[in-house]
Amino acid sequence: MTIPPGTHVEIDGRPADAENLLVPALLGTYAHFTALQVRDGRTRGLDLHLDRLDAATRELSGAELDGERVRTLLRGALDRAGRRDSAARVYVYFGADLKPTLMVTVRPPVDMPAEPQSLMSVPYQRPFPHIKHLGSFAQTHYGRLAAQAGFSDALLTGPGGVISEGAVANIAFYEGTSVVWPDAPALTGITMALLEPRLGDHGLPSAQRPVTLADLGAYRAAFVCNSQGIAPVRLIDEVEFAVDERLMKTVAEAYAAVPWDVI
Template identity: 55%
Template sequence: MTIAPVHIEIDGIPAPDPALTASLMSGYGHFTAMQVCDGRVRGLALHLARLDGAHQELFGAGLDAGRIRMLTDRALRGSGRRDASVRVYGYEDALVVTVREPFTPDPSPQLLMSVPYVRPAAHLKHLGGFGQAYHRQAAARAGFDEALLTGPDGAVAEGAITNVAFWDGERLVWPSAPHLTGVTMALLTRRLPCTLSPVTLADLPSFRACLVTNSRGIAPVTRIDRVPYPVDEALMARVEAAYEQVPWDPIG
């Protein structure tokens, strides 16, 4: 069966490549987000593996690491930036690279609001982000910085755009409910005492400290709902020092 080509107009102007535009609008794809400094990124191999694995799962074919690096380096050079916030999107018919100004790390203490939501196919960094964006906006309107996604029986999973870790006095405890293993989380897990374990909302008062991580950096958490946490300066210094030891890998 032959499928008729789609006609797409954007603000009244015909799209130059309707098939590609339709693919980008489908919402079916995946991505990774990187903070680039002087053309280099921390954990590049993890970003490449994430893209390759997700593409294999979604489309049945992997991605060539060399091609990803070439396209990313080309986009950086085309933008004129060596420091940037970069995203690489994988669609069935295309790889898309976006380059914008870098995010400034914000180590300010965070307030988290728990919400009853777990991302579908949470192990993938996919494009179906409406639910987490919806809950993050709701948290912001309520005076919080981030939403904490939870599942049945209050099982803690992850933040809307972060991973969350709890300090029990000896190790960082990452919740084992369905979540995306973030690159920063993975890099810290290699360098600090960590464990993956079930955590529920009822468990929150038992922990001594809490923090969140993503590609933008690391920040302490001072409250989840009504549960307060002190900022453990020694812990945060230790975590930051471990992260600073991660080498920067050249993209090009």
């Protein structure tokens, strides 16, 4: 994995240097994070990002994480990076004493690729999937294998071909009248959390229920979503999906209705 050019890194509000970078280097993967797209100093679902960080910190260390501290560190990093538009991440690392260390990264903004996605199913489900943690070796490796096979990314599945999530995105399926989100161990992404309750307001009911690889033929279309945006799915393994322009327009309108929060 390469660090994108122009990436600005701060640890507990201080520019990264050889000394404080030892913290994430030595603490390894006992950490969690959230990823957000920032436009003009704003992001969607800021309260959900802060709640995610606090909930995971409480679960992993027993201590709360002050949301205002997170906002202050994030604002400071954005200002010092000189980026009103960016892709930002907030990482929370824990040492042996479980005291949290916060790292903020700021890099150029990223949008979901415009072209329809293709996914290769792989037999893997993330451990502790409700936490956006750094134990991502398997999903990263499966993503690389999928790319080598000519796919956009991997699709994580469990026993019996139960579909959980994409390697870096949630996935939803379209029956023709409603959207189905797989009911399986997975991370509830911020974009999914913002989008799901709003679809009904745009005439598109949604529900969660189990979806397996054997069920794919029953669905007319599919799409993926994460902090970078939303994209249609054209292929899962050998199963082809039509790109339903009406569906994607409705989903895009529902997401566009989400307000932007000042950081």
